[in-house]
Amino acid sequence: MHFNHYGGEAALLAAELVNSLAEAPPLSPLLASHGVVDHALTDAQEADLRAWAALLAACFGPQELERRCDTVNALLAQASSSPRISLHDGRPHFHYSAPAADPAAHVRALTAAGLAYVVCFADAQRLGRCARDGCGIAYVDTSRNGRRTYCSVRCANNDAVARHRSRGRG
Template sequence: MHFNHYGGEAARLAADLANLTEPPGPSELEPLLAAHGITRRVLTVGQAKEVWEWSRRLAACFGSQELDRRCQAVNALLADSSSRPCISLHDGSPHLHYSTADADAAAHMRAVTAAGLAYVVCFADAGRLGRCARQGCGLAFVDTSRNGRRTYCSVRCANNDAVARHRGRHRGEARPTTQNT
């Protein structure tokens, strides 16, 4: 499935932020924001703390849950993102920006990720905001597969889970022996 920049890439940024396991410093966030095409990515220590707090709220939007609950979580993010969408012509063609040019990096990131999650819920499928099914993983991901049935965050987790299931089925069974004749 193909998403536009604000839908897919912003939602994938939301997933990566939701997967943070400890508060990041500004220097740890800058490459992550750059990888997702965020141009305003220089953060202060205070803004990095804001991003960490926001990431905990983003985490609540991923995984199996009722549509109503997910929409409430995304709506709360939209309400608190202080987003003021505007049309920009900076590259010659009109397109929508979800924060104003004078917004700081943290405010811009909040607006973009909230809008990205809303885009996926409204225009793709809310179930595409998943959590990895491999026991012990649980990473958030955005399912961009064609059929929307992805259950693992990566091919590696899918393969590891398949191997674990295979070994579990064959545990305790006697191994066939070969006879030398």
């Protein structure tokens, strides 16, 4: 499944922010890798985005559609901004926050809208958590059939081997 930059790609950023909570690396390189132009963060903005990532975490994993929609709606309300059409590169395109928004506010608006995009235009169940015991990495299922249950092929293989070995012992 292919996502546009301002929709599903923003959901992919949300998943990576959630996954960054465990190791707490600097967020600026992560934002830059997802095309966030203004990615230099102050210490306060970095802390703000770590707190935001903890809220984003509630959107990933199996849950009922109504609960997921309520969670994403709460994030949208908290990240409310003034969306704009920008012409900074000569072509009109959509920005989820005003040009003067600080980087943390921009990322909050971007990720909340990205999660809403996936829920509304792809499938709410595409916001998953790895099924391997002890992993739990958040991911956005971009597979064609939307049935991904592991964060990576490695986790899927490790889980399959563990299940195979447990059957051999039993």
